[in-house]
Amino acid sequence: MLRTTATQSLSVSFTVGLYGTAFGAAGIAAGFSIVQVCLLSLLTFSGASQFAVVGVIGAGGSAISAITTASLLGIRNGLYGLRMAPILQLRGIKKVIAAQVTIDESTGVAIGQEEHGLDAMKHGFWLTGFGVYIFWNLFTLLGALGAQAMGNPSAWGLDAAVPAAFLGLVWPRLLGRFERALAVSAITLAILLSPLISAGLPIIATTLLAVLFGWKARS
Protein backbone atom coordinates (compact mmCIF):
# COMPACT_ATOMS: atom_id res chain seq x y z
CA MET A 1 0.00 0.00 0.00
CA LEU A 2 1.22 3.50 -0.81
CA ARG A 3 2.26 5.62 2.13
CA THR A 4 0.37 8.68 0.88
CA THR A 5 -2.82 6.62 0.62
CA ALA A 6 -2.39 5.26 4.15
CA THR A 7 -1.57 8.68 5.62
CA GLN A 8 -4.51 10.32 3.95
CA SER A 9 -6.91 7.55 4.99
CA LEU A 10 -5.83 7.77 8.60
CA SER A 11 -5.91 11.58 8.76
CA VAL A 12 -9.42 11.60 7.35
CA SER A 13 -10.56 8.80 9.65
CA PHE A 14 -9.26 10.52 12.75
CA THR A 15 -10.49 14.03 11.89
CA VAL A 16 -13.97 12.88 10.97
CA GLY A 17 -14.03 10.33 13.79
CA LEU A 18 -13.50 13.15 16.29
CA TYR A 19 -16.78 14.61 15.17
CA GLY A 20 -18.42 11.47 16.54
CA THR A 21 -17.93 13.08 19.94
CA ALA A 22 -20.23 15.92 18.90
CA PHE A 23 -22.79 13.44 17.62
CA GLY A 24 -22.68 11.39 20.82
CA ALA A 25 -23.19 14.52 22.90
CA ALA A 26 -25.95 15.84 20.60
CA GLY A 27 -27.80 12.53 20.83
CA ILE A 28 -27.76 12.54 24.63
CA ALA A 29 -28.86 16.19 24.68
CA ALA A 30 -31.80 15.26 22.41
CA GLY A 31 -32.94 12.67 24.94
CA PHE A 32 -31.58 9.47 23.39
CA SER A 33 -29.96 6.83 25.58
CA ILE A 34 -26.29 5.88 25.28
CA VAL A 35 -27.26 2.56 23.66
CA GLN A 36 -29.51 4.30 21.12
CA VAL A 37 -26.84 6.85 20.21
CA CYS A 38 -24.26 4.09 19.72
CA LEU A 39 -26.67 2.00 17.65
CA LEU A 40 -27.22 4.94 15.29
CA SER A 41 -23.48 5.18 14.71
CA LEU A 42 -23.04 1.42 14.30
CA LEU A 43 -26.06 0.78 12.07
CA THR A 44 -26.88 4.00 10.21
CA PHE A 45 -23.22 5.00 9.91
CA SER A 46 -23.79 8.20 7.97
CA GLY A 47 -23.01 11.34 9.96
CA ALA A 48 -25.45 13.76 8.36
CA SER A 49 -28.33 11.27 8.56
CA GLN A 50 -27.59 10.59 12.22
CA PHE A 51 -27.52 14.27 13.14
CA ALA A 52 -30.84 14.62 11.29
CA VAL A 53 -32.47 11.86 13.36
CA VAL A 54 -31.46 13.26 16.73
CA GLY A 55 -32.15 16.82 15.55
CA VAL A 56 -35.68 16.10 14.31
CA ILE A 57 -36.69 13.86 17.22
CA GLY A 58 -35.04 16.21 19.72
CA ALA A 59 -37.12 19.09 18.33
CA GLY A 60 -40.26 17.03 18.89
CA GLY A 61 -40.61 15.78 15.30
CA SER A 62 -42.21 12.47 14.35
CA ALA A 63 -40.37 9.26 13.51
CA ILE A 64 -41.57 9.59 9.90
CA SER A 65 -40.12 13.08 9.43
CA ALA A 66 -36.88 11.96 11.09
CA ILE A 67 -36.62 8.96 8.76
CA THR A 68 -37.49 11.04 5.67
CA THR A 69 -34.93 13.75 6.38
CA ALA A 70 -32.24 11.23 7.25
CA SER A 71 -32.96 9.20 4.11
CA LEU A 72 -32.75 12.25 1.84
CA LEU A 73 -29.31 12.83 3.29
CA GLY A 74 -28.42 9.17 2.68
CA ILE A 75 -29.22 9.18 -1.05
CA ARG A 76 -25.75 10.39 -1.95
CA ASN A 77 -24.23 7.25 -0.41
CA GLY A 78 -26.15 5.31 -3.05
CA LEU A 79 -24.60 7.49 -5.75
CA TYR A 80 -21.17 6.83 -4.23
CA GLY A 81 -21.95 3.08 -4.36
CA LEU A 82 -22.67 3.43 -8.04
CA ARG A 83 -19.23 4.97 -8.52
CA MET A 84 -17.37 2.51 -6.28
CA ALA A 85 -18.94 -0.77 -7.47
CA PRO A 86 -17.03 -1.06 -10.78
CA ILE A 87 -13.78 -0.22 -8.96
CA LEU A 88 -14.26 -2.69 -6.10
CA GLN A 89 -15.92 -5.54 -8.10
CA LEU A 90 -17.40 -7.34 -5.08
CA ARG A 91 -20.00 -9.99 -4.32
CA GLY A 92 -21.71 -11.54 -1.31
CA ILE A 93 -20.65 -10.56 2.17
CA LYS A 94 -17.79 -8.32 0.99
CA LYS A 95 -20.30 -6.29 -1.00
CA VAL A 96 -22.51 -5.97 2.09
CA ILE A 97 -19.55 -4.74 4.15
CA ALA A 98 -18.41 -2.36 1.41
CA ALA A 99 -21.93 -0.95 1.14
CA GLN A 100 -22.06 -0.25 4.88
CA VAL A 101 -18.80 1.76 4.74
CA THR A 102 -19.69 3.62 1.51
CA ILE A 103 -19.74 7.22 2.71
CA ASP A 104 -18.35 10.65 1.78
CA GLU A 105 -14.93 9.91 3.25
CA SER A 106 -14.23 6.44 1.82
CA THR A 107 -15.39 7.53 -1.64
CA GLY A 108 -13.49 10.80 -1.38
CA VAL A 109 -10.19 9.14 -0.50
CA ALA A 110 -10.74 6.50 -3.21
CA ILE A 111 -11.28 9.00 -6.02
CA GLY A 112 -8.38 11.08 -4.67
CA GLN A 113 -6.06 8.11 -5.40
CA GLU A 114 -7.02 7.83 -9.07
CA GLU A 115 -3.61 8.97 -10.30
CA HIS A 116 -1.97 6.14 -8.30
CA GLY A 117 -4.03 3.42 -9.94
CA LEU A 118 -6.87 1.05 -9.17
CA ASP A 119 -5.21 -0.73 -6.23
CA ALA A 120 -4.56 2.56 -4.44
CA MET A 121 -8.23 3.47 -4.94
CA LYS A 122 -9.31 0.16 -3.38
CA HIS A 123 -6.89 0.51 -0.48
CA GLY A 124 -8.03 4.07 0.13
CA PHE A 125 -11.67 3.00 0.16
CA TRP A 126 -11.25 0.11 2.60
CA LEU A 127 -8.77 1.76 4.94
CA THR A 128 -10.84 4.92 5.19
CA GLY A 129 -14.13 3.01 5.42
CA PHE A 130 -12.90 0.89 8.33
CA GLY A 131 -10.91 3.74 9.86
CA VAL A 132 -13.88 6.08 9.99
CA TYR A 133 -16.11 3.24 11.22
CA ILE A 134 -13.82 2.50 14.14
CA PHE A 135 -13.08 6.11 15.14
CA TRP A 136 -16.63 7.34 14.54
CA ASN A 137 -18.10 4.66 16.79
CA LEU A 138 -15.41 4.99 19.45
CA PHE A 139 -15.83 8.76 19.64
CA THR A 140 -19.63 8.49 19.58
CA LEU A 141 -19.40 6.42 22.75
CA LEU A 142 -16.93 8.83 24.33
CA GLY A 143 -19.12 11.80 23.36
CA ALA A 144 -22.20 10.12 24.80
CA LEU A 145 -20.35 9.32 28.01
CA GLY A 146 -18.62 12.67 28.35
CA ALA A 147 -21.56 14.62 26.91
CA GLN A 148 -20.61 18.21 27.62
CA ALA A 149 -17.05 17.73 28.89
CA MET A 150 -15.58 18.73 25.53
CA GLY A 151 -17.92 21.65 25.00
CA ASN A 152 -18.47 23.16 21.58
CA PRO A 153 -16.65 21.45 18.67
CA SER A 154 -16.24 24.92 17.10
CA ALA A 155 -13.85 25.85 19.91
CA TRP A 156 -11.52 23.13 18.59
CA GLY A 157 -11.83 24.19 14.98
CA LEU A 158 -13.56 20.98 13.99
CA ASP A 159 -16.27 22.94 12.17
CA ALA A 160 -13.69 24.07 9.59
CA ALA A 161 -11.52 20.95 9.71
CA VAL A 162 -14.25 18.77 8.23
CA PRO A 163 -15.00 20.85 5.10
CA ALA A 164 -11.23 21.40 4.71
CA ALA A 165 -10.76 17.63 4.85
CA PHE A 166 -13.31 17.16 2.05
CA LEU A 167 -11.79 19.99 0.03
CA GLY A 168 -8.41 18.27 0.29
CA LEU A 169 -10.00 15.06 -0.98
CA VAL A 170 -11.55 16.51 -4.14
CA TRP A 171 -8.59 18.78 -4.81
CA PRO A 172 -6.56 16.31 -6.93
CA ARG A 173 -9.63 15.90 -9.18
CA LEU A 174 -9.92 19.66 -9.73
CA LEU A 175 -6.80 20.23 -11.78
CA GLY A 176 -8.67 20.55 -15.06
CA ARG A 177 -10.60 23.71 -15.88
CA PHE A 178 -13.66 21.61 -16.68
CA GLU A 179 -13.76 19.86 -13.30
CA ARG A 180 -13.04 23.13 -11.54
CA ALA A 181 -15.99 24.77 -13.29
CA LEU A 182 -18.18 21.88 -12.17
CA ALA A 183 -16.98 22.19 -8.56
CA VAL A 184 -17.59 25.95 -8.45
CA SER A 185 -21.04 25.51 -9.99
CA ALA A 186 -21.88 22.76 -7.50
CA ILE A 187 -20.78 24.85 -4.52
CA THR A 188 -22.77 27.84 -5.78
CA LEU A 189 -25.93 25.86 -6.51
CA ALA A 190 -25.88 24.03 -3.17
CA ILE A 191 -25.39 27.26 -1.21
CA LEU A 192 -28.13 29.08 -3.13
CA LEU A 193 -30.57 26.22 -2.59
CA SER A 194 -29.77 25.74 1.10
CA PRO A 195 -32.31 28.23 2.53
CA LEU A 196 -34.98 27.06 0.07
CA ILE A 197 -35.17 23.28 0.31
CA SER A 198 -34.74 20.84 3.17
CA ALA A 199 -31.30 19.72 4.32
CA GLY A 200 -29.65 17.16 2.08
CA LEU A 201 -31.51 18.12 -1.08
CA PRO A 202 -29.22 21.03 -2.07
CA ILE A 203 -26.28 18.63 -2.19
CA ILE A 204 -28.17 15.92 -4.08
CA ALA A 205 -29.42 18.54 -6.56
CA THR A 206 -25.85 19.06 -7.78
CA THR A 207 -26.04 15.57 -9.31
CA LEU A 208 -27.94 17.35 -12.10
CA LEU A 209 -24.89 19.54 -12.74
CA ALA A 210 -22.68 16.45 -13.00
CA VAL A 211 -25.13 14.99 -15.54
CA LEU A 212 -25.24 18.26 -17.47
CA PHE A 213 -21.44 18.64 -17.53
CA GLY A 214 -20.90 14.97 -18.39
CA TRP A 215 -23.50 15.13 -21.14
CA LYS A 216 -22.00 18.15 -22.85
CA ALA A 217 -18.33 17.16 -22.56
CA ARG A 218 -16.70 16.04 -25.79
CA SER A 219 -13.78 13.81 -24.97
Add this chain to the structure above:
Amino acid sequence: MSQQIAAQAMWIAIIGTSAIAFALKYLGHSIPERFVTNPRALRINTLIPIALLSALVGVQTITDTGKWIVDQRLAGVAVALIALALKAPYFVVVISAAVTSAILYRFI
Protein backbone atom coordinates in the same frame (compact mmCIF):
# COMPACT_ATOMS: atom_id res chain seq x y z
CA MET B 1 -45.91 13.99 23.36
CA SER B 2 -46.00 11.39 26.13
CA GLN B 3 -42.70 9.84 27.13
CA GLN B 4 -43.76 6.42 25.92
CA ILE B 5 -44.63 7.69 22.44
CA ALA B 6 -41.37 9.64 22.34
CA ALA B 7 -39.39 6.52 23.22
CA GLN B 8 -41.25 4.56 20.57
CA ALA B 9 -40.59 7.27 17.98
CA MET B 10 -36.88 7.08 18.81
CA TRP B 11 -36.70 3.35 18.22
CA ILE B 12 -38.75 3.53 15.01
CA ALA B 13 -36.51 6.35 13.76
CA ILE B 14 -33.32 4.46 14.62
CA ILE B 15 -34.40 1.21 12.96
CA GLY B 16 -36.11 2.86 9.98
CA THR B 17 -33.22 5.22 9.26
CA SER B 18 -30.63 2.46 9.56
CA ALA B 19 -32.55 0.09 7.26
CA ILE B 20 -33.05 2.75 4.57
CA ALA B 21 -29.47 4.04 4.90
CA PHE B 22 -28.12 0.55 4.23
CA ALA B 23 -30.63 -0.15 1.42
CA LEU B 24 -29.55 3.04 -0.38
CA LYS B 25 -25.86 2.16 -0.10
CA TYR B 26 -26.44 -1.43 -1.24
CA LEU B 27 -28.67 -0.35 -4.11
CA GLY B 28 -25.89 1.86 -5.48
CA HIS B 29 -23.48 -1.07 -5.40
CA SER B 30 -26.03 -3.32 -7.12
CA ILE B 31 -26.90 -1.33 -10.22
CA PRO B 32 -25.56 -3.47 -13.09
CA GLU B 33 -22.33 -2.20 -14.57
CA ARG B 34 -23.75 -2.30 -18.09
CA PHE B 35 -25.88 0.73 -17.17
CA VAL B 36 -22.74 2.72 -16.58
CA THR B 37 -20.42 1.51 -19.33
CA ASN B 38 -21.27 3.81 -22.21
CA PRO B 39 -18.76 6.68 -22.33
CA ARG B 40 -21.30 9.32 -21.42
CA ALA B 41 -22.65 7.43 -18.38
CA LEU B 42 -19.09 6.61 -17.35
CA ARG B 43 -18.11 10.27 -17.49
CA ILE B 44 -21.19 11.35 -15.56
CA ASN B 45 -20.53 8.67 -12.95
CA THR B 46 -17.00 10.02 -12.47
CA LEU B 47 -18.25 13.59 -12.15
CA ILE B 48 -21.01 12.89 -9.59
CA PRO B 49 -18.74 12.52 -6.53
CA ILE B 50 -16.85 15.66 -7.57
CA ALA B 51 -20.09 17.64 -7.65
CA LEU B 52 -21.45 16.14 -4.42
CA LEU B 53 -18.26 16.54 -2.40
CA SER B 54 -17.74 20.11 -3.64
CA ALA B 55 -21.33 20.96 -2.72
CA LEU B 56 -20.74 19.42 0.70
CA VAL B 57 -17.71 21.66 1.25
CA GLY B 58 -19.78 24.73 0.31
CA VAL B 59 -22.71 23.83 2.53
CA GLN B 60 -20.53 22.93 5.52
CA THR B 61 -18.52 26.14 5.14
CA ILE B 62 -21.14 28.86 4.85
CA THR B 63 -24.49 27.47 5.87
CA ASP B 64 -25.88 26.37 9.21
CA THR B 65 -29.24 24.61 9.45
CA GLY B 66 -30.42 26.10 6.17
CA LYS B 67 -29.18 29.66 6.75
CA TRP B 68 -26.23 31.46 5.18
CA ILE B 69 -23.73 32.19 7.90
CA VAL B 70 -20.25 33.60 7.36
CA ASP B 71 -18.05 32.84 10.35
CA GLN B 72 -14.68 31.37 11.38
CA ARG B 73 -15.31 28.31 9.17
CA LEU B 74 -14.90 30.33 5.98
CA ALA B 75 -11.54 31.67 7.16
CA GLY B 76 -10.43 28.14 8.07
CA VAL B 77 -11.40 26.73 4.69
CA ALA B 78 -9.79 29.71 2.90
CA VAL B 79 -6.52 28.93 4.68
CA ALA B 80 -6.91 25.28 3.64
CA LEU B 81 -7.35 26.43 0.05
CA ILE B 82 -4.12 28.44 0.24
CA ALA B 83 -2.34 25.44 1.77
CA LEU B 84 -3.59 23.24 -1.08
CA ALA B 85 -2.46 25.77 -3.69
CA LEU B 86 0.99 25.69 -2.05
CA LYS B 87 0.95 21.87 -2.29
CA ALA B 88 1.04 21.37 1.47
CA PRO B 89 0.63 17.79 2.75
CA TYR B 90 -2.90 16.69 3.53
CA PHE B 91 -2.71 16.82 7.33
CA VAL B 92 -1.22 20.33 7.17
CA VAL B 93 -4.24 21.41 5.11
CA VAL B 94 -6.68 20.05 7.68
CA ILE B 95 -4.81 21.27 10.76
CA SER B 96 -4.25 24.78 9.37
CA ALA B 97 -8.02 25.06 8.82
CA ALA B 98 -8.76 23.84 12.35
CA VAL B 99 -6.23 26.15 14.02
CA THR B 100 -7.40 29.21 12.05
CA SER B 101 -11.02 28.50 12.85
CA ALA B 102 -10.38 27.77 16.54
CA ILE B 103 -8.36 30.97 17.02
CA LEU B 104 -11.02 33.11 15.33
CA TYR B 105 -13.77 31.37 17.28
CA ARG B 106 -12.09 32.43 20.50
CA PHE B 107 -11.91 36.08 19.44
CA ILE B 108 -15.27 36.66 17.72
